[in-house]
Amino acid sequence: MRKELAKNYAPREFEDRIYQNWCEKGYFAPDKDEKKPAFSIVIPPPNVTGQLHMGHALDETLQDILVRTKRMQGYSTLWVPGTDHAGIATQIKVEEALRVNEGLTRYDLGREKFLDRVWDWKNQYGSRIINQLKKLGSSCDWSRERFTMDEGCSKAVREVFVNLYNKGLIYRGYRIINWCPRCLTALSDAEVEYTEQPGSFWHIRYPVKDSDEFVTIATTRPETMLGDTAVAVHPEDDRYAHLVGKTLILPIVNREIPVIADEYVERDFGTGCVKITPAHDPNDFEVGKRHGLEIIKVMNDDATISSEYGGKYAGMDRYEARRELVRDLEDGGYLVKIDPCSHNVGTCYRCKTTVEPLTSDQWFVKMEPLAKPALEVVKSGEVKFEPERFSKTYINWMENCHDWCISRQLWWGHRIPAFYCDKCGNMEVSKEDITVCSRCGGALRQEEDVLDTWFSSALWPFSTLGWPDKTEDLKRYYPTSVLVTGYDIIFFWVARMIFSAMEHMGEKPFSTVFIHGLVRDAQGRKMSKSLGNGIDPLKVIDQFGADALRFALATGNAPGNDMRFSDEKIESARNFANKLWNASRFVLMNLSEEDEELLGLPSEEDMAIEDKWIISRFNALTKTVNDNIEGYEIGVALAEIYSFTWDTFCDWYIEMAKSRIFDTGKSSLAAKRTLVYVLTGILKLLHPYMPFITEEIYQALPHTDESIMISAYPTYSESLNYKTEKEDVERIIGAITAIRARRAEMNVPPSKKAKLYVQTKYKDTFIRAEKILLKLASASELILTEGYDKDDAVSIATDAAVMYIPLSEVIDFEKEIARLRAEKKKNEAEIERIEKKLSNEGFVSKAPAAVIDGERAKLKKYLEVREALEASLKKLS
């Protein structure tokens, strides 16, 4: 007796077991066969201390779908997994734990001991996210798992840093940067998020020296006036022209500052006079550079006012200083007015603290020379964005980005390989750790700062394959095939990978960037910790199974668009899994033959028309699915499999097959073989989307491959296209549907069987489908007739037949005539529409032949139906 499936679909019972088996069998490792084409993906490395969220779940699901499909299509498929050290995020977490558990700061421990703690943390939690990825069914090659701070990645980072430095593309400089006073580090432009916040516009008078005059400036950050070194007006502003070159007395501070003229000033905005604080505003910094202004930095790293320039405000927090200063200005009569306003405030993307622009010594990557080839490779289409529109986002950013600030004042990360000699002031950059100054022999100390996390992420597509060593993996799998990621990290990551690859590999990192949107909650809100509206994918897996989760994420949305995740969606996905499970159970419980008898297609002569029909339909499905996957239309491909499985296979084919499988003999066996063939085909097509349930069922069915995941993906075959039988069965389906509709309309229960008189030119087809008609159209008997002359019957017209069902007790002649008339009216409207179309000169001469033929065929059908309707009406009235 054949192995039976459990009565209920219970994914928890088999998902882990199956995954473990795949791992043990080594299916996730790429096929070593050199003749197979390569397909490779590197995972967007999740943060090492993170937890799996819906965004990951979507990202991994899409990658796994591509990888599993390609593997089954015969590619040597490599999916490289790994995690990111996530500098700030991880350091914040460990510092927080340290504070809560021991009341200590990182400075209490010191750099070395603190880093030991972070590594402990990494070792403890690094496996958590990996195990969560496994729960999803991700078919990564775990033997190649990487970490952005492992030995190889560190080697790559140093190689890149030194190369760029030697080319002059990395430099150290005193510039204005974004500073997070909470994380105590510099940030890149990309790491600053702007939020609209209510604020005030303070109008302040600056007196002109040796004069009664004054200028009024307007500012949203009055505390920065401590660092003002000029006031600027527009060069052509007549109102202030006479003041240019004069000297102002900075209120409270009593420092003398010049009035300068600069085009940067907008005459119509504010008062037309701008205070210039080169140390605390990026634009002012530029103005200061142009005019050789002094840079006066008035804030410390924690955003308190410095003792050097702070005067009485020294040591105050920036907001406290603002309040005090405003009060003092008011007391001194300098404050003109306060206008409420709304302005954009930059915040730290990790901790949401308002960032402070300030000048500081930092390391930068010079972007312009790097951006050029990175733009070219996208513009030429060598790197393709999918959907295409995201290449615009990319190009726009790449064309306008400033130099990249890469140094971070953190401890967790790749320490910058620069070494300073305090004796002679020499600085050396080296791939190896060095201790002795090459110029004076003095002792060297290494730069304290570490690199931006994204600096190492940018190398991920080649560092994970072994670069800078010339490895076999690099040769075989680089450039990678596709990068799958969300549109939210195009700037952070995708752009930087592309220019890094162009610079260091001289080649693109991947051919396609497949972009997806965000997973939102049922109300369309972004899932976030603070809102508490996040849905935990692991809980969903526990309740509904990984397959249902994957299905819900892969279906019902277009590439690049955000999607909503709801109970409704996951339940619908689970229901589909349940449907497949039960259909499979039904097939299995009717297979008593040996495997060999059930495998493969039935011979042509044994096949019934419905067998040929479902085989043709399945064959067509394989084409649709393969085409859609090729075009990254994953949702469409899955929807096609869904409706074929449910509507075509379960609701029609299985029901049709029931009339034969309970018998014995050749016809019955052909039905069973067809069931096994098509069901197996469905499982294979579906496997990349729902890997667990398809494997579980595959193993229970007669099968040839050790695992479904290494079986061949179904492809289209012209020889399996049975056009005639396909049309025949569709005529029968049309007839059955029409009969059911008529019976339902008249409230005849399915249990009430009735004779079925059929007048048709497809006699043979109806005879061959007799059993099906009896079963699915509640017919007690099929009678082929040349005409039905009694008037006790409901008549039903389709393009293939006119059918009569004697139902004298339920028939209401008035109603029946009205219905027939209504139907005839609709029919005639259609005929008129098509005739008009076909008589249109333009249409007939310009439309493609196939479209015209289609219209003609349609017209023919309608004309046949009209004839039938007219006959029925004539008889009744």
Next chain:
RNA sequence: GGAGGCAUAGCUCAGUUGGUUAGAGUACUUGCUUGACAUGCAAGGGGUCACUGGUUCGAGUCCAGUUGUCUCCACCA
């Protein structure tokens, strides 16, 4: 200020290069213990495809504009 998305059934969304009578899930109505599945089966109602104009034999689909909405980038202090 710049760029982009979205606007289709009550709700959530598909609709691939323009080509049958615009689809799905869900909700709703009616009937059904039909040889696996009520997480199911059958039948059904429900849409001026935001608006205006254009291109075309033909437009939900392409173009221009309008309105509403969301997002990203820039940052006029």
